[in-house]
Amino acid sequence: MTREGNGVLEAIFRKRAHGGPMDPLTEGRLVAGEGLAGNADQGGHRQVTLIEAEVWDALAREFGHPIDPAARRANLMVRGVSLKETRGRVLGIGSCRVRILGETRPCELMDQAVQGLRNALSPDWRAGAFGEVLEGGPIALGDPVAWQEKPMMRPPFDTVRWDKDSVRIIDQTRLPGVLEYRRLETVEEVAEAIETLAVRGAPAIGIAAAYGVALAAHRARAPEAKEAARKARERLARTRPTAVNLFGALDRQAELFDTVPEDRLAVALLREADRMLEEDLETGRRIGLAGQSVLPDRRPVRVLTHCNAGGLATGGWGTALAPLYAAQDRGIEIDVWADETRPLGQGRRLTAWELAQAGIPVRLLVDGAAASALMRGAVDLVIVGADRIAANGDTANKIGTLSVALAAHAAGIPFYVAAPATTFDFATPDGSAIPVEERSEREVLVDAPPGVRGWNPAFDVTPFRLITGWITEAGVLMPPFAALRPGGT
Numbered sequence: 240m241t242r243e244g245n246g247v248l249e250a251i252f253r254k255r256a257h258g259g260p261m262d263p264l265t266e267g268r269l270v271a272g273e274g275l276a277g278n279a280d281q282g283g284h285r286q287v288t289l290i291e292a293e294v295w296d297a298l299a300r301e302f303g304h305p306i307d308p309a310a311r312r313a314n315l316m317v318r319g320v321s322l323k324e325t326r327g328r329v330l331g332i333g334s335c336r337v338r339i340l341g342e343t344r345p346c347e348l349m350d351q352a353v354q355g356l357r358n359a360l361s362p363d364w365r366a367g368a369f370g371e372v373l374e375g376g377p378i379a380l381g382d383p384v385a386w387q388e389k390p391m392m393r394p395p396f397d398t399v400r401w402d403k404d405s406v407r408i409i410d411q412t413r414l415p416g417v418l419e420y421r422r423l424e425t426v427e428e429v430a431e432a433i434e435t436l437a438v439r440g441a442p443a444i445g446i447a448a449a450y451g452v453a454l455a456a457h458r459a460r461a462p463e464a465k466e467a468a469r470k471a472r473e474r475l476a477r478t479r480p481t482a483v484n485l486f487g488a489l490d491r492q493a494e495l496f497d498t499v500p501e502d503r504l505a506v507a508l509l510r511e512a513d514r515m516l517e518e519d520l521e522t523g524r525r526i527g528l529a530g531q532s533v534l535p536d537r538r539p540v541r542v543l544t545h546c547n548a549g550g551l552a553t554g555g556w557g558t559a560l561a562p563l564y565a566a567q568d569r570g571i572e573i574d575v576w577a578d579e580t581r582p583l584g585q586g587r588r589l590t591a592w593e594l595a596q597a598g599i600p601v602r603l604l605v606d607g608a609a610a611s612a613l614m615r616g617a618v619d620l621v622i623v624g625a626d627r628i629a630a631n632g633d634t635a636n637k638i639g640t641l642s643v644a645l646a647a648h649a650a651g652i653p654f655y656v657a658a659p660a661t662t663f664d665f666a667t668p669d670g671s672a673i674p675v676e677e678r679s680e681r682e683v684l685v686d687a688p689p690g691v692r693g694w695n696p697a698f699d700v701t702p703f704r705l706i707t708g709w710i711t712e713a714g715v716l717m718p719p720f721a722a723l724r725p726g727g728t
Contacts, residue, residue, distance in 0.1 A: 246319025394555025440552020523556025530562025548624025633670025
């Protein structure tokens, strides 16, 4: 259970150098956007790391002797507040404010300090949390510590995660009948899971691929780790051509191949994949908040969506459904109309299932009925996801999205695309240059008579002129999307 009362800052540690010792302090200073002043590895995604004193009390009982909390290599130890599942919350420390961005993962240095400590810290956020410094200032032992914001609900799903030296996914081919978590233990299993849609959705595909590269290096170890990672990247790049997140994630991993010593490559690749997951979760949270501005004042808010761009398509929050989860969290009544999404029924099998799990009212309609619903004014707006967005705003998404956009335009209903910055491909000028995956005709020929041919494009491209706005982590944007471009504002 999360402790919501006031706590206290019990210890401060400053890292002398990368990989170096941790020096205990009685006071220090947090710097906004950077971290603990004088700490090695300033700035970046993990500006400050935190642990709970209560965890170290428990470890002393488990190991039968006290363990120096400096062994964890975290900056701050707090007592009286729980860090478990606090992603997105803001913690006040004295006059400072820190937003928690994710769970920290114990590394091999823990076992060098105390054998078995790494495994002991692995479950349930016991290794602590990391975050960004929103407001800096002086800190000292004994400063009050307390949560400053109401907790948002946790992400609906753990779609893709690293688990005990393997990649764990929700097998979406089994839904809605069976919620099955599968462990993928080889690169080929990860690739096949992407190809067969066991894991799907542009952000989730990217995260799975990043973990797949880390898996290859982890299984090979030095001196074969780099070559194994390169081969994994090549195999995973052949899985699905349209989702730009896949190639962005693989490129990020590839940047480490020649910049990290081979004996540290497996750890570096895993941390980079973890970072992508945490970024996706934070992005989904921010898309959810940004999307509140497009919801009308009427209740219930009636939203039509196509395919599945929810928690199952990402690290956990979703894109198109993130504003709906955030609205529910605020007590806003939502009524969702979900296209079934032929031929594989992602709307019927996945969107309807995950919304029902979240307690959000949802009704299914065949794809051909969406235009009638829009023309009759049965919904207030449309929100869909995206697999690739060109520089001019042309948007590739699941086949049938274009039909919905054309109908929404004819009916005068706002049509929004919700997507993270990683889905924008500024190297692709317009939709004509987006590769569109064509899948087996067998998927559309179920119950068809012999001799009939099929055509099965997995995606279509909606022209930018049919789109009302793009809901992103940087707000609701319009072309040329300056806030998402390098150096943009």
